[in-house]
Every structure is written in C-alpha cells, then in structure tokens.
Amino acid sequence: MYDDVVLALVDVAKKHGGYGDEVADAMKTCMSALRPLLADEDPALVTYFRKSAHTSGSRVLYYDGFLGVVFNEVKCGTIIPIHNHGLPEVVGVYSGSILYRTYNRLDNGDVPNVAELSLREERLMTDGDVSVLPEPPNDIHGLRALKDTLVMNIIPGALQPVRQYYYPSESIYIELPAGTKPADGGGW
Ligand SMILES: [Fe+2]
Numbered sequence: 001m002y003d004d005v006v007l008a009l010v011d012v013a014k015k016h017g018g019y020g021d022e023v024a025d026a027m028k029t030c031m032s033a034l035r036p037l038l039a040d041e042d043p044a045l046v047t048y049f050r051k052s053a054h055t056s057g058s059r060v061l062y063y064d065g066f067l068g069v070v071f072n073e074v075k076c077g078t079i080i081p082i083h084n085h086g087l088p089e090v091v092g093v094y095s096g097s098i099l100y101r102t103y104n105r106l107d108n109g110d111v112p113n114v115a116e117l118s119l120r121e122e123r124l125m126t127d128g129d130v131s132v133l134p135e136p137p138n139d140i141h142g143l144r145a146l147k148d149t150l151v152m153n154i155i156p157g158a159l160q161p162v163r164q165y166y167y168p169s170e171s172i173y174i175e176l177p178a179g180t181k182p183a184d185g186g187g188w
Pocket residue numbers: 083084085141
C-alpha cells in the first residue's frame with residue numbers, strides 16, 4: 001500500500017518532467033493517502049536515511065538514480081537559508097508549519113557573486129500545502145520552520161555539486177559545495 005501510493009506520485013512526476021501543477025496535485029493526493037498509512041508508524045521506519053546539510057533527517061521514499069521523493073525533517077526554529085539546487089522542485093508540507101520564500105532572479109548572471117533577486121512568494125505552508133519551484137535561474141528558495149515539520153520534496157534529477165547561497169538584501173551570493181552551508185547562517 002505504502003509503495004503503491006508513492007509510486008503513483010512517481011508515475012505522475014515522470015510523466016510531467018518532475019515538476020509542475022500536475023505533480024503538485026499528485027503530491028497532495030499522495031500525502032493524503034500516506035497519512036492514514038503512516039499514522040501509527042514513524043515515516044523514518046519506512047524510508048532510508050540520506051545526509052542533508054540543512055535538516056536533522058532526510059528520508060528517501062523513492063530514488064531511481066534520477067528522480068527522488070524525500071521527506072526532510074526540519075526542527076522548529078530552523079532557518080534553511082536562501083539557496084538554489086540548479087533544478088526545479090515540488091515542495092509540500094506533510095506535517096508542521098513553515099514560512100516558505102521563493103525568489104526570481106532578475107540579473108543575467110554575468111557578474112560573479114552578484115544576484116539581483118525579487119521575492120516571488122512568501123507563504124505560510126501547513127499540512128497538505130504544496131508549492132512548485134520553477135526551473136533555474138528562478139529555483140531560489142528558503143524557509144523557516146515554525147513547528148517541527150516534515151517536508152516532502154520531489155527532486156527531478158541530480159542536484160548540482162555546487163550551491164549558491166543568496167543574500168537578497170545585499171544582492172550577492174556565495175558558492176559552496178553541496179553538503180555544506182554558510183558559516184554565517186546565510187541570507188534570509
Ligand atoms: Fe532547497
């Protein structure tokens with residue numbers, strides 16, 4: 001049952017290139033269907049662990065070498081600084097509450113370490129809410145957890161080995177290897 005629910009989401013994701021409104025709707029359906037299945041069971045028990053720079057626990061529900069569906073645990077009060085992956089993404093809140101921000105990039109990327117951003121979305125997301133992050137260069141996002149939160153992500157491909165961390169108010173970014181995060185906490 002659990003596998004069927006996740007694979008139904010994967011089927012839709014594959015059909016639509018891993019992101020977009022159809023995939024967002026499928027994620028909502030998937031989360032609703034998973035809730036009773038996981039109600040008495042720690043989601044960690046039905047998934048396997050993946051290291052994350054930002055969260056205390058990242059659990060893989062599905063991965064085929066390209067497309068991934070993961071749960072990320074984000075503790076209350078955690079800020080995941082503004083960053084990119086070099087990929088679009090679908091982000092849902094399975095349980096909990098986050099303030100989620102996404103940005104459009106306005107400059108053409110010609111000047112190293114300079115990035116002009118405009119806030120596209122600042123949204124309170126709670127149980128069942130889903131957001132679609134567009135393709136690069138507008139795949140810029142961050143969040144603050146208002147409760148202990150379990151986030152579901154669909155990652156439609158290989159994450160870039162180098163991440164950009166943005167400081168919107170200063171119109172700059174820095175680059176760091178994936179798996180690390182800014183020593184100063186990054187921009188939010
Ligand atoms: Fe991210």
